[in-house]
Amino acid sequence: MEKLLLFTRIYARFKPADKVEVVEMHRAHGLIVGMCGDGGNDCGALRAAHAGIALSEAEASVVSPFTSKTKSVLSVVDLLREGRGALHTSFACYKFLIMYGLMFSILKLCCYWYGIILCQMDYLFIDGVAVLSLGYAMTLSYPEQQLGKTRPTSSLIGGLNVGSVVGVWVINLMFTIGALIFMRKEEGYVQWPARFSHGAAWWTLGDNWESTVLFFTMYMQYITSAFIFSFGSSFRKNVFFNYFLMVAYWGLVIFVSVLLLLPHSQFTELWHVSSEQFNSPNPDNSVWSMYQETGGQPSPPMPFSFRFRLWWLILGNICAIVIWQKVIAEGPVARYVAKKRPSLRPKFHL
Known part of the structure; x- marks a missing residue:
């Protein structure tokens, strides 16, 4: 029977x-086994299988984790669609939080620097x-209507x-470095005089160009990761059918874009946007005041032209990671690699 097992299609009586x-x-043999049955004689096999589906509400439904409402074997297809979609969604949320940790570590290192x-x-x-709204919205993706021929990764x-997360992270890191270099080359930029700061007065340490560039660049990267990791692929519906995620993501994109491009006001002061002239003559910030007392000169606010170009750089970052995820991580490149390096899981002989 061991030799015939993977060649056998039908078992009867x-x-x-x-x-x-x-x-x-x-x-x-290392296979994932499903079982469906409708009577008491199927209870043992339903419990032994990885996933059991009861096709009745009698004894089988007591021992089986799933019960079909239609009493049809087609419920197996529904279960596979939902299971693959749920697994893909779980991995998407996992990658979203991993990306949060990776980007936040870079943010903290830049802040220390x-x-x-x-x-x-x-x-x-x-x-x-971002975490609450987008993290919840990602779980609302629905499975595909048709069951595909491939299965999602289980690792x-x-x-x-790994390729999806690392690729997006590297692209984000390159654009973050580019934004900081772009900032340093801007006429009128004066580096934050950290030597005059005092750690206890933490509320004074955000009045600078660096905090504005880092926040807007990395925040857009972070929220976009929730969007790209929710692409449907072949296991979930297209991300555009997740209406809550679309409203939350594009609402945040528009809000952050407007916040970056607005002129200085009491509203932008809540986020300490550098459209405000922090290093003005006789500044309120004690760090800039000490900087001027030791011979430093006042510097202008971050001009609109620079903020507009920074916004375009951020949009380029979004396009780059969308292309990576859609073409490389989940697109034709990934399918080509999967075809060349197929799964080693045991298969039935055709």
């Missing part, structure tokens, strides 16, 4: 114990608004997930 034995033999701290509203929008550290 089996006793309940025989059904259990066949399920266990398939499991011993420049001796700055983002303002409270920046952190509130990162941890409160958290498989090539698809």
Whole structure:
């Protein structure tokens, strides 16, 4: 029977114990086993399988984790669609939070390097608004209507997930470095005089160009990762059918874009946007005041022309990671690699 197992398609007139034995033999070969049945003689096999579907509300429904409402074997297709979609969604949320940790570590390193701290509203929008709204919205994706021929990856550290996360992270890192270099070359830029700052007065450490560039660049990267990791691929409906995610993501994109491009006002002061002239003559900030007392000169606010070009750089960053995810991580490149390096999981002989 061991030699015939993977060549056999139909088993008939089996006793309940025989059904259990066949399920266990398939499991011993490393296969994922499903079982559906409608009577008490199927209970043992339903419990032994990885996923059991009861086709009745009698004894089988008691021991089986799933029960079909239609009493049809087509419920197996529905279960596979939902299961693949749920697995793909779980990995998407996992990658979203991993990307949050990776980008936040770069943000903190940059803050230590420049001796700055983002303002409270920046952190509130990162941890409160983005994580809660987008993290919840990602779970609302629906499975595809048709069951595809391929299955999603089952490994958290498989090539698809690692390539997706690392590729997006590297692209984001390159654009972040580019934005900081772009800032340093801007006429009128004066580096934050961290030597005059005092760590206890943390509320004074966000009045600079560096905090504005870092927040807007990385915040757009972070929220866009929720969007690109929710692409449907072949297991979930297109991301544009997730209406809550679309409203939340594009609402944040528009809000942050307007906030960056607006002229100085009491509204932009809540986020300490550098459209305000922090290093003005007789500044309120004690750090800039000490800087001028030691011979430093006042510097202008971040001009609209620079903020507009920074906005275009951020849009380029969004386009780059969208292309990476759609073409490389989940597109034709990924399918080509999967074809060349197929799964080693045991298969039935055709």
